[in-house]
Amino acid sequence: MAHRIVTISREFGSGGRTIGRKTAEKLGIPCYDNELLEKIAEESGLAKEYIAERGEYTPRGGWLATAFADRSVNGLSVQDYLWTVQRRLILQIGESEDCVIVGRCADYILEEKADLLKVFIYAPMAARAERIVTLYGETSDSPEKRLRDKDKRRAAYYQFYTDMEWGKAQHYHIALDSARFGIDRCVDIISSLF
Amino acid sequence: MAHRIVTISREFGSGGRTIGRKTAEKLGIPCYDNELLEKIAEESGLAKEYIAERGEYTPRGGWLATAFADRSVNGLSVQDYLWTVQRRLILQIGESEDCVIVGRCADYILEEKADLLKVFIYAPMAARAERIVTLYGETSDSPEKRLRDKDKRRAAYYQFYTDMEWGKAQHYHIALDSARFGIDRCVDIISSLF
Numbered sequence: 001m002a003h004r005i006v007t008i009s010r011e012f013g014s015g016g017r018t019i020g021r022k023t024a025e026k027l028g029i030p031c032y033d034n035e036l037l038e039k040i041a042e043e044s045g046l047a048k049e050y051i052a053e054r055g056e057y058t059p060r061g062g063w064l065a066t067a068f069a070d071r072s073v074n075g076l077s078v079q080d081y082l083w084t085v086q087r088r089l090i091l092q093i094g095e096s097e098d099c100v101i102v103g104r105c106a107d108y109i110l111e112e113k114a115d116l117l118k119v120f121i122y123a124p125m126a127a128r129a130e131r132i133v134t135l136y137g138e139t140s141d142s143p144e145k146r147l148r149d150k151d152k153r154r155a156a157y158y159q160f161y162t163d164m165e166w167g168k169a170q171h172y173h174i175a176l177d178s179a180r181f182g183i184d185r186c187v188d189i190i191s192s193l194f
Numbered sequence: 195m196a197h198r199i200v201t202i203s204r205e206f207g208s209g210g211r212t213i214g215r216k217t218a219e220k221l222g223i224p225c226y227d228n229e230l231l232e233k234i235a236e237e238s239g240l241a242k243e244y245i246a247e248r249g250e251y252t253p254r255g256g257w258l259a260t261a262f263a264d265r266s267v268n269g270l271s272v273q274d275y276l277w278t279v280q281r282r283l284i285l286q287i288g289e290s291e292d293c294v295i296v297g298r299c300a301d302y303i304l305e306e307k308a309d310l311l312k313v314f315i316y317a318p319m320a321a322r323a324e325r326i327v328t329l330y331g332e333t334s335d336s337p338e339k340r341l342r343d344k345d346k347r348r349a350a351y352y353q354f355y356t357d358m359e360w361g362k363a364q365h366y367h368i369a370l371d372s373a374r375f376g377i378d379r380c381v382d383i384i385s386s387l388f
Contacts, residue, residue, distance in 0.1 A: 011364075122364050167363055170205075170316050175369035181387065189383065193375065 002115045005093075006100045006194060007107040009120045011167070012150035013128030013136075013143075015178045015186075016121035017102050022187045024100040027194055032093060033102040044085040046078070051086075054079055056103055057153040083161055107171065108162040119190055120167065120175040127179035196309045199287075200294045200388060201301040203314045205361070206344040207322030207330075207337075209372045209380075210315035211296050216381040218294040221388055226287060227296040238279040240272070245280075248273055250297055251347040277355055301365070302356040313384055314361065314369040321373035 006023060010016020017033055024031030032039075041048045074081065090106050093099060094114040101110075107118045123131075129143040138146065151167075158166035169175050174193065176186050200217060204210020211227055218225030226233075235242045268275065284300050287293060288308040295304075301312045317325075323337040332340065345361075352360035363369050368387065370380050 120363055120369075124364075169314055169361055169363035169366070169369035170318075170371075172363070172369070173371045173374040175314075175363035175366070177364075177367045180367045185387075189387075193379075193383075 002113065003094060003096070004098045004115045004117070004194065005106070005110060006117045006119060006190060007110065008100060008102045009107055009118070009166070009172065010103065011122040011128060011147075012154065013132040013147055014121045014123040015131060015183050018183055019119075019121055019178065019186045019190070020100045020102040022183065023190045023194075026187055026191045027098075027100070029098045029100060031100040031102065032106075036089065036093075036101065036104065039089050040082070040086050043089060044082060046082060051082060054082055056105075057150070057157050105158060105162055108158075108164065117174075117190070117193055118172040120169070120172040121178050121186065122167065122175065123177055123179035196307065197288060197290070198292045198309045198311070198388065199300070199304060200311045200313060200384060201304065202294060202296045203301055203312070203360070203366065204297065205316040205322060205341075206348065207326040207341055208315045208317040209325060209377050212377055213313075213315055213372065213380045213384070214294045214296040216377065217384045217388075220381055220385045221292075221294070223292045223294065225294040225296065226300075230283065230287075230295065230298065233283050234276070234280050237283060238276060240276060245276060248276055250299075251344070251351050299352060299356055302352075302358065311368075311384070311387055312366040314363070314366040315372050315380065316361065316369065317371055317373035 006020070006027075008016050008020040008023075010019075020033060021031050037048055037051055040046070040051050044051070076084065086104055087109050090101065090104065090109045091113060093101065094106075094110045107116065110116055125144055125147060128147050132138040132143050132147070155166040158164065164171055174190070176189065178186050181189070200214070200221075202210050202214040202217075204213075214227060215225045231242055231245055234240070234245050238245070270278065280298055281303050284295065284298065284303045285307060287295065288300075288304045301310065304310055319338055319341060322341055326332040326337050326341070349360040352358065358365055368384070370383065372380050375383070
């Protein structure tokens with residue numbers, strides 16, 4: 001039988017990563033977030049920082065142009081090479097265990113391969129701005145601008161590799177406003193559906 | 195204190211109306227769906243069938259043209275007159291009691307006026323097509339086409355009167371795929387959040 005997997009897609013600053021980690025703890029299953037980054041780094045030979053940035057976000061300033069300007073690995077742009085490694089690892093994880101996977105288009109990659117619970121976490125701009133200033137130590141200088149930029153690049157990346165619209169409710173089984181319910185309540189709701 | 199209200203926005207054929215009714219039953223509060231239609235008919239003098247169709251959907255075949263071609267009531271197009279009556283009644287309801295309201299842009303109309311739990315219910319096309327054929331006795335001839343048409347008109351209506359995008363997760367506190375969880379489970383989740 002296919003393994004049961006919770007995929008967490010999230011807006012930057014919505015607490016989706018924390019919700020993923022806490023849900024995994026509550027369910028007693030692994031959470032792939034930073035762990036996935038490390039696996040991808042090991043497998044690809046690329047730097048973690050590069051993967052963190054490029055494995056979910058299109059680069060700044062004209063992503064199409066930049067993608068084509070990338071140096072190539074085995075005839076693929078680095079961005080596409082990273083995508084194939086990321087995809088292969090996520091498929092391997094999906095075949096081996098129940099788990100939570102945060103981000104990285106896992107919802108799309110595992111769509112036909114696992115028993116998925118696809119979750120989207122978001123929050124109003126003001127709540128996210130407060131969160132990234134307080135928790136991530138971001139400067140309080142225009143956090144909204146930075147959030148909009150992150151959202152835009154994550155959406156562009158998702159659309160480029162999945163041909164679907166990021167953040168549209170209909171792609172997920174459940175979508176939750178983390179500011180309305182709080183982190184722990186979101187964890188409770190998701191765990192109860194697993 | 196503001197009354198607590200659950201607004202249910204939903205894709206046609208997703209079972210959102212049934213989820214609204216059952217949630218209200220479970221919480222022991224009124225559900226405004228057909229009841230709201232009757233109130234609007236009484237107040238406006240318009241026929242229920244007209245309100246059912248025009249109070250949530252833009253008319254077929256060029257809604258803008260049709261809207262302007264409408265006969266006027268007190269200097270408003272019938273469509274806009276219906277909107278003002280609908281809006282006034284929903285605001286009255288929001289001031290008078292805890293309740294569930296299905297559709298009719300209640301989430302937007304009550305945004306600042308009540309303690310809202312904004313819910314969006316949707317389901318994959320295949321599940322909705324099966325539902326409208328089985329439950330509503332729709333002909334099985336292209337139910338998908340009819341669903342797409344309904345979705346499009348509901349989205350256009352919502353956007354026209356609220357200037358927001360219908361069905362975008364971020365407008366709601368929670369969005370649920372009713373085909374994945376089933377009607378009763380959706381009712382349980384929503385009731386637990388009230």
